[in-house]
Amino acid sequence: MFFALLFLTSLAAFALSTVSGGGAGLLLLPVLGVGLATAQVPVALSVGSTISSAARLGLFIRHIEWRVVRWFVPLSLPGAFVGVWLLDRMSPLYLEAVLGLFLLGNLPMLFRRQREMDAKPGRPGTLLVLGLVAGFVSGLTGAVGLLFNRFYLRHGLSRQQVVATRAANEILLHLTKLVLYGAFGLFGANALIAGTVTGAAAIAAAFGVRKVLPRVGEITFRRLGYTAMVVAGAVMTVNAGSGLVAKHGISVASRRVPQGLDLSFNGFGGWVGVELRHNELPEIEYVVAFDTLPEAKRAVAAPLIEGAERVIVEAVLSWRSLAYELHVYRDGVLEKYEM
Template sequence: MIVEVILLFLGTIFAFWLSAICGGGASLILIPILNLLLPASVVPFSLTIGTFTSSVSRIAVFKKHINWKIFFWFVPFSIPAVLIGAYLIKYINPNYLQLIVAFFLIANVPQLFKKVKNDETDEKASPKYILAIIGFLAGFVSGITGAIGLLFNRFYLKFGLKKEEIVATRAANEVFLHLIKLVIYISLGLYSNLALWLGLAIAVATIISSYTVKYILPYLSEHLFRKIGYSAMVIAGITLLIGTSDKIIQQDKLGITIAKSESIISWRSTDLVIEFAFDDGLEIERPIHPEELPNHLKTKYDSLKNYYDVIHLEKVFTFRNEPSYEFYCYKDNQLTKFKS
């Protein structure tokens, strides 16, 4: 574990250097690493300790660059949203939201191929009320995943902020969110001793990163800053997609089996069968419980269950036809199939 903490510490310094250069993204880079060390439910706590410290240190370093107009539109709407998101973490699997975030980040690929003149003319300031919507969404996503960074970096660029302004304004907008999240995570018991120590390691690394990155930013042009930012969004999205997909496959036993004319997609305890036959066309079959049968078939099921040892039920969907039902009835290991 000591080796993992050291690697996390060094990786955090590099990630938050990259975060400052790109206008965000360290959190999304660290999520796949923390997923390997912690349960998904406590990853946001560990990550938030580090991002809160990072925001405080960046405010100290770049405070003169904060855009207060954006701050006063963003924060009031983000606070109630982060309360909702942090509360829902007990009921929502963060991995699925991380998967959505990954696709959203990867969607920035076209921005990588824009020419310089497009960067200069296309980035028009959006209406102020858009900031309220962004603030709410940022708070909600941050409450569940513990990270927002690059996800909303594109909107800061749309408002025409320069690189130092993006770093400073983001830090000011998010510091309150991170503090509120820490209080909520602790009150809900969504933390552990290991998560605390990993969070403290990230926190120390972010301070080192914040106070050294100010010597790097002046050497970057605005155009290069934007390109690096969009590149980081795409790379973080791909990394998050791979790491989160693997975790979902393991936790929910997601799998695909292809045999002859049918394919079986399994998720948790459910199998979805996709079958193709030249005479019947494409069929999708889903296992169901007896309670899901129509009333006229429940009577049939009740009569059959008194005779057969085991009965499996499937609902069959076919194109342009009403759903049908199949009864797989076993007695003395012999199968009898009925279709209604």
């Protein structure tokens, strides 16, 4: 069932990707995450993207803009090595959240007039930096094309040139990643199957829309590209946000009290409370270690906690001052002291 859903989703994503300049990889990240372990998602996506890039090269090879390729590729390969090396050492969720917000930043471009979307070719130094960052992000997430779609759209390339040049830039990068994934022992049977299914859908999509692309106007092509970036950004942000909430046990609770509202934020192994009272400035409360109390406060608190079963120290931060509350439990009874 998962692989059938993956094929249909990949077919739609790669078809959209071809007529909008890219984005299938980032759109497929949350879909692949449903059936694969987190570390296997970039592997499957790289397998599928390699097949997709090869198919696009075969169809659009005469449109490649080589002056972009020769500056973009060299630093993308060491960037990919660093990204793959970090893959089993950190969660891609954090990067996915940042990338999602970055892509959402393209929203204003949807409302720009035609002359504000004119091409502004990048310099060779810019291409080198973009290649390095693209390699790193691609190694860590398995997808990167749409992140730099704005560069291709602003560089003065035609529709066919965008598709062909991206494929040329990315195929060597994807092949390098596959070697690195194997060297780091990240391959798995399910990842290979998912990648093959994704690649098959990519080939079908490429052949299906190759005659459609020349019929798409330049401005329409650019607007579709920016739309794809914004949609992918929204999907990535929601997906990464829900993943981080589950990973760190993040929750928010509220409670009405006679004079206002109490808010409680939990997560990352900690707790923060906010007290909102009528005609009073907000107060922020959070737990601190007893040893972090100022020496004078510890001297006052020492006799109050003797024989206690449990002690919790809360810092109370207001606009003008920092105070402390001491919560002492004896025989299941709470005694509260303000310092």
